[in-house]
Amino acid sequence: MARITAGIASSHVPLLGVAADMGKDRNAYFTPIFEGYDWTREWIAKPEVKPDVIILVYNDHASAFDMKIIPTFAIGCGERYKPADEGWGPREVADVEGHPDLAWHIAQSLILDEFDMTIINEMDVDHGLTVPLTMMYDAPDAWPVKVIPLAVNVVTYPPPSGNRCWALGEAIARAVQSYGEDLNVQVWGTGGMSHQLQGPRAGLINAEWDNMFLDGMVGTTQKLRTIPHIEYLRETGSEGIEMVMWLIMRGALGHETRALHRHYHVPCSNTAIGHIVLEPVDGTVPPSSTLEGTNAAAQAAI
Ligand code: DHB
Numbered sequence: 067m068a069r070i071t072a073g074i075a076s077s078h079v080p081l082l083g084v085a086a087d088m089g090k091d092r093n094a095y096f097t098p099i100f101e102g103y104d105w106t107r108e109w110i111a112k113p114e115v116k117p118d119v120i121i122l123v124y125n126d127h128a129s130a131f132d133m134k135i136i137p138t139f140a141i142g143c144g145e146r147y148k149p150a151d152e153g154w155g156p157r158e159v160a161d162v163e164g165h166p167d168l169a170w171h172i173a174q175s176l177i178l179d180e181f182d183m184t185i186i187n188e189m190d191v192d193h194g195l196t197v198p199l200t201m202m203y204d205a206p207d208a209w210p211v212k213v214i215p216l217a218v219n220v221v222t223y224p225p226p227s228g229n230r231c232w233a234l235g236e237a238i239a240r241a242v243q244s245y246g247e248d249l250n251v252q253v254w255g256t257g258g259m260s261h262q263l264q265g266p267r268a269g270l271i272n273a274e275w276d277n278m279f280l281d282g283m284v285g286t287t288q289k290l291r292t293i294p295h296i297e298y299l300r301e302t303g304s305e306g307i308e309m310v311m312w313l314i315m316r317g318a319l320g321h322e323t324r325a326l327h328r329h330y331h332v333p334c335s336n337t338a339i340g341h342i343v344l345e346p347v348d349g350t351v352p353p354s355s356t357l358e359g360t361n362a363a364a365q366a367a368i
């Protein structure tokens with residue numbers, strides 16, 4: 067049976083990809099940022115921790131999708147994904163290898179569980195996905211893990227609610243638990259923390275609110291799931307809404323979590339960088355009424 071063993075949340079600031087690619091990650095500006103990930107790099111390389119697959123929740127920044135198509139929740143079921151060209155040419159990092167079999171299983175389970183996912187077989191992936199991989203794994207010739215991209219619309223209004231994201235995470239946990247092969251699966255949530263990239267409030271940072279959010283990822287509290295969009299906008303700037311993606315990861319870890327590592331630093335480009343590593347203490351998630359009911363036979367047949 068596949069198992070969700072840990073969750074990671076991390077900002078996905080594009081400048082960090084540039085710093086790593088140019089070998090500047092240990093200069094005076096970037097050292098306090100990259101140092102915050104040293105613990106995680108050592109931890110994730112341990113044989114007993116090393117994931118086989120990451121379900122990587124991120125948002126596309128008009129690289130694969132644009133105003134022509136705006137899926138609220140999309141799952142990548144492809145074999146591989148290339149780094150997107152974000153204006154300076156594609157980053158010279160390894161292609162991302164998918165896990166089509168598990169991805170299709172999750173897509174089927176989620177849709178029967180009444181989460182109407184968009185299925186993507188071909189797309190390029192931008193800094194939202196590749197920068198967190200760089201922060202955790204440096205620059206290997208091939209990423210040491212398979213990745214199932216799960217893209218969330220947080221760019222064009224309306225993004226999904228935090229509550230819906232949390233519930234999607236719970237449905238992902240049910241999907242992973244019903245996959246027969248013994249796989250070590252991690253769920254990552256990326257984006258945030260407080261930042262606003264444009265307009266009169268550009269550069270806004272709210273360390274107090276960000277730390278309240280980090281606190282809320284730990285333990286049994288579910289108070290983060292009811293934060294309304296307007297509070298993210300007011301307190302954390304227009305791009306702070308990316309943090310709803312962390313709640314998909316948190317929902318997937320179940321009833322109770324423990325923090326293994328936590329890091330917060332300002333400034334990082336226009337952003338407060340935040341990063342937390344969580345372990346499920348009690349990974350129980352509520353049962354799905356749908357999977358237990360009308361779609362049970364179909365689900366059992368997967
Ligand atoms: C920055 C942060 C982001 O999350 C992003 O998608 C683009 C830019 C920044 O801080 O510069």
Ligand code: FE
Binds near residue numbers: 127194257258305308
């Ligand atoms: Fe972003």
